[in-house]
Amino acid sequence: MVEPTRTTTVVEGRRSSGAGLIIALAVLIAVIAGIYFYSQASNSETRKDNAVENAANSVSKAADKAGDAAQDATKQ
Template sequence: MTDYRDETTTTTTTTGPAQPNVTVVERRGGGGGLIIGLLVLIAVCVGAYFLFVQSNSEVRKNNAVAGAAQDVGDAAKDVGDAAKKAVD
C-alpha cells in the first residue's frame, strides 16, 4: 500500500525566494507476498513428499515382481533338471 502525503508548508525567508513544496511518498508492505511464498513452499514440500512415497512404492513393487520372476526361473530350472534325470 502506498500513502501519498503532500506537505504544503511554504517558508518564505527575507533573503531568498519561497521554498518549494515537498511531496513525501511512503511505501508500506502488507506482508501478503511473504504469506503466499510460505504457502507455495509448503505445497512444494507436500508434493515432493508424495512423489517420494510413490517412488518407494514403485521400487518395492518392481522388486517383488523381480523376485517372483527369479523364483519362477529357479523352478523351471529344477523341472528341467528333473526331466533330464528322468530321461537318464
C-alpha cells in the same frame, strides 16, 4: 521583518501487509509436499517392480529345478 516559513515534508515508505510473504510460504510448503509425495510414489513403484522381479526369479529357479529333475529322470 517577516520570517521565512519552514515546511517539513515527511515521505513514508510503502508498507506491505505481509500477504505476499504468506502466499510465498504457502507455495513453498505445497511444492515441498508435492516433492515428498512424488518421491514416496516413486519408491512404491520401485518396490513393486523389485517384488515382481524377485517372483520371476523364483519361478525361473523352480522351472530350472523341474527341468533338471526331468532330465535326471530320463537318464535313468
